[in-house]
Amino acid sequence: MTRHLLSGNQAVGEAVRLARAQVVAAYPITPQTTIVEHLAEAVGKGDLLADFITVESEHSAMAASVGASIAGARAFTATSSQGLALMHEMLHWASGQRTPVVMANVNRALAPPWNIWVDHSDSMAQRDTGWIQVYAETNQEVLDTILQVYRLAEDKRVMVPAMVMLDAFSLSHTYMPVDVPESDVIDRYLPPYSPPQKVLPETTQLFGSFSPPELCYMELRHDLEVAMHQARILLPQVEEEYTQLTGHPSFGAVDEYRTDDAEVVLMAMGSLAATARDAVDALRREGKKVGLARMRLFRPFPADAVRSLGERFHRIAVLDRAVSYGSGGPLAGEVRAALLGIADPPVLAAYIAGLGGREVTQEQIRSIFERLLSGNGLPSEEWVGLKVEG
Amino acid sequence: MVKLTLPEAELMDGGHVACQGCGAALAMRLFLKGTGPDTALVIPACCWAVIAGPMPTTCLRVPTVFSAFEATAAVASGLKAGLRRTGAPKTIVAGFAGDGGTADIGIQALSGAAERNEDMIYVCYDNEAYMNTGVQRSGATPPGTWTTTTPRGLEKSTPKKDMPGIMVAHKVPYVATLNPSFPEDFVAKVKKAASLPGLRYLHVLADCPTGWKHDPALMVEVGRLATMSHFFPLYEVENGRYRMTWEPGQPAPVAKYLKGQGRYSQLTDADIVKVQSDVDARWAALKKLTTPA
Ligand SMILES: Cc1ncc(C[n+]2csc(CCOP(=O)(O)OP(=O)(O)O)c2C)c(N)n1
Ligand SMILES: [Mg+2]
Numbered sequence: 092m093t094r095h096l097l098s099g100n101q102a103v104g105e106a107v108r109l110a111r112a113q114v115v116a117a118y119p120i121t122p123q124t125t126i127v128e129h130l131a132e133a134v135g136k137g138d139l140l141a142d143f144i145t146v147e148s149e150h151s152a153m154a155a156s157v158g159a160s161i162a163g164a165r166a167f168t169a170t171s172s173q174g175l176a177l178m179h180e181m182l183h184w185a186s187g188q189r190t191p192v193v194m195a196n197v198n199r200a201l202a203p204p205w206n207i208w209v210d211h212s213d214s215m216a217q218r219d220t221g222w223i224q225v226y227a228e229t230n231q232e233v234l235d236t237i238l239q240v241y242r243l244a245e246d247k248r249v250m251v252p253a254m255v256m257l258d259a260f261s262l263s264h265t266y267m268p269v270d271v272p273e274s275d276v277i278d279r280y281l282p283p284y285s286p287p288q289k290v291l292p293e294t295t296q297l298f299g300s301f302s303p304p305e306l307c308y309m310e311l312r313h314d315l316e317v318a319m320h321q322a323r324i325l326l327p328q329v330e331e332e333y334t335q336l337t338g339h340p341s342f343g344a345v346d347e348y349r350t351d352d353a354e355v356v357l358m359a360m361g362s363l364a365a366t367a368r369d370a371v372d373a374l375r376r377e378g379k380k381v382g383l384a385r386m387r388l389f390r391p392f393p394a395d396a397v398r399s400l401g402e403r404f405h406r407i408a409v410l411d412r413a414v415s416y417g418s419g420g421p422l423a424g425e426v427r428a429a430l431l432g433i434a435d436p437p438v439l440a441a442y443i444a445g446l447g448g449r450e451v452t453q454e455q456i457r458s459i460f461e462r463l464l465s466g467n468g469l470p471s472e473e474w475v476g477l478k479v480e481g
Numbered sequence: 482m483v484k485l486t487l488p489e490a491e492l493m494d495g496g497h498v499a500c501q502g503c504g505a506a507l508a509m510r511l512f513l514k515g516t517g518p519d520t521a522l523v524i525p526a527c528c529w530a531v532i533a534g535p536m537p538t539t540c541l542r543v544p545t546v547f548s549a550f551e552a553t554a555a556v557a558s559g560l561k562a563g564l565r566r567t568g569a570p571k572t573i574v575a576g577f578a579g580d581g582g583t584a585d586i587g588i589q590a591l592s593g594a595a596e597r598n599e600d601m602i603y604v605c606y607d608n609e610a611y612m613n614t615g616v617q618r619s620g621a622t623p624p625g626t627w628t629t630t631t632p633r634g635l636e637k638s639t640p641k642k643d644m645p646g647i648m649v650a651h652k653v654p655y656v657a658t659l660n661p662s663f664p665e666d667f668v669a670k671v672k673k674a675a676s677l678p679g680l681r682y683l684h685v686l687a688d689c690p691t692g693w694k695h696d697p698a699l700m701v702e703v704g705r706l707a708t709m710s711h712f713f714p715l716y717e718v719e720n721g722r723y724r725m726t727w728e729p730g731q732p733a734p735v736a737k738y739l740k741g742q743g744r745y746s747q748l749t750d751a752d753i754v755k756v757q758s759d760v761d762a763r764w765a766a767l768k769k770l771t772t773p774a
Contacts, residue, residue: 116555142562290572293518297539
């Protein structure tokens with residue numbers, strides 16, 4: 092293991108090299124571009140023995156990744172924002188064909204107006220496409236998670252594609268110390284991809300085809316749902332094995348911080364959790380019993396872990412960096428649904444913050460915690476840091 | 482008596498669910514005779530997404546990957562790269578798409594694959610409309626043709642998109658036009674395509690009696706007339722060099738081709754004269770390209 096100073100995008104590149112991806116098809120978009128450049132260089136230098144397909148769009152990047160995976164190759168792509176939106180139809184093809192493609196998505200706002208900064212609306216809009224979604228907080232976690240989700244996605248009980256999210260700039264372009272495992276360690280963790288089914292020349296095989304109502308369409312969709320639940324069950328195992336081989340920490344589906352004796356908790360995702368972590372430490376120094384629950388896994392949704400939070404805490408704040416227009420923050424909506432039916436449910440305060448890269452300060456998070464502790468005026472949807480025209 | 486030279490082995494079985502007289506079905510049968518068994522197909526949304534039969538049945542004896550309407554050439558690019566990496570580099574990867582999936586919604590992915598000179602055969606079976614969705618016009622619909630979106634009063638006036646020309650402009654190694662009514666010319670071109678590396682584009686005229694509105698029993702004849710009348714000339718372009726592969730001695734009048742099909746019944750005599758002069762002009766231009774200086 093060697094320690095390097097890596098940007099989030101470089102951490103992605105290192106993970107893909109260690110995973111020995113065999114086909115990379117990707118299209119540049121700010122702030123993902125340096126991932127594509129990093130991988131092109133790795134392939135050019137012979138550090139990564141892969142076919143690098145310089146596709147003409149993200150739509151084709153995903154289409155080519157699906158094709159490569161059906162051939163039995165380990166496929167990788169990366170995108171962001173508009174590119175992810177353009178892929179939408181193909182995301183369904185990837186999960187529907189049960190191809191364990193892995194993708195890094197640099198979370199960025201969607202236009203209009205153009206905005207290249209962090210926002211989770213791009214990946215939240217893809218939550219129903221049948222992809223595993225994991226959100227990282229640090230560049231170390233970016234690297235580790237890409238390797239972990241290859242294991243998870245390629246597990247024969249799962250066979251579902253996976254996307255790993257890293258926040259624009261605060262991770263993608265921020266340099267952090269990252270421990271890069273040795274390749275022989277990762278080779279033990281992640282053996283070559285061997286799918287239960289792949290294109291075998293000179294055989295009669297169907298990938299896709301069509302199925303009217305009375306045949307198997309609905310059953311195939313049910314299989315996908317079951318596989319997603321399997322992924323949720325298997326994630327801790329996959330992480331634990333990684334931890335044993337590398338010594339890097341495991342976080343689970345929901346990463347709890349100083350929640351043991353906390354009175355209230357805040358839920359957040361991505362790099363906002365790092366800001367919240369600092370706010371927790373500051374408040375703790377003042378003797379205030381606050382904690383953080385960072386949502387790492389969003390699909391499959393870890394409803395059990397969320398219910399466990401609901402059973403232990405009477406007041407929970409949810410911080411969304413995305414909007415589902417007309418319905419508020421998507422995380423808040425799903426947390427609310429997961430908490431339904433538990434005895435003595437907690438009060439939920441829902442906040443939308445940091446859209447389009449708007450800064451979210453420790454002070455703002457502090458004030459959310461303080462209101463949560465006081466229990467007064469807890470909002471069902473409040474926008475943090477919104478400029479009000481005066 | 483003429484001895485047929487077509488390979489006898491069949492890689493497409495009976496029992497498919499195409500309409501009677503489907504030119505696209507015959508095109509697939511002949512295509513696979515040309516490529517042989519070590520072929521993997523990529524099929525987008527189009528009639529061929531249905532023709533093979535519902536899951537888990539199929540009339541095709543080769544691996545078949547179905548995908549999105551606009552994604553054929555990109556999926557095929559990935560499939561080829563994947564097969565190269567997993568020990569099956571010789572397998573012929575072939576996209577098999579309709580004219581809508583090629584000239585319209587799929588042209589971006591195809592243009593990208595062509596520019597990269599991906600190692601695949603791309604077949605466009607051109608029935609000159611969106612047939613799977615019930616006969617709507619495509620960019621490959623000839624002017625004046627009836628479709629459900631070019632009814633009387635809303636006729637298509639623009640020319641048919643010249644896909645072979647567009648592909649030649651990409652400087653791919655091989656472009657050819659094929660007609661299943663000329664099976665030996667058809668299979669010879671597929672075999673030549675199969676022997677070359679890089680992106681090979683085959684543009685197949687595929688009669689659709691349902692959409693073209695004629696007796697399905699006349700499919701082969703209507704197809705022959707298309708070429709005999711110079712409406713659909715048979716040629717190939719190898720590394721930029723054009724060559725006519727079959728020429729009728731005395732061309733049939735285009736009117737004979739048009740009048741056999743209900744989709745042209747709205748054409749007036751004056752319209753037909755115009756079609757004839759367009760066909761003559763296209764033929765003359767093609768002759769220039771195919772005649773060595
Ligand atoms: C993105 C998308 N848009 C529209 C459709 C609906 N659709 C399916 S097949 C088809 C027409 C296909 O036409 P063509 O490619 O000419 O093939 P044909 O049906 O004539 O064989 C359309 C419009 C689709 N499946 N996907
Ligand atoms: Mg068509």
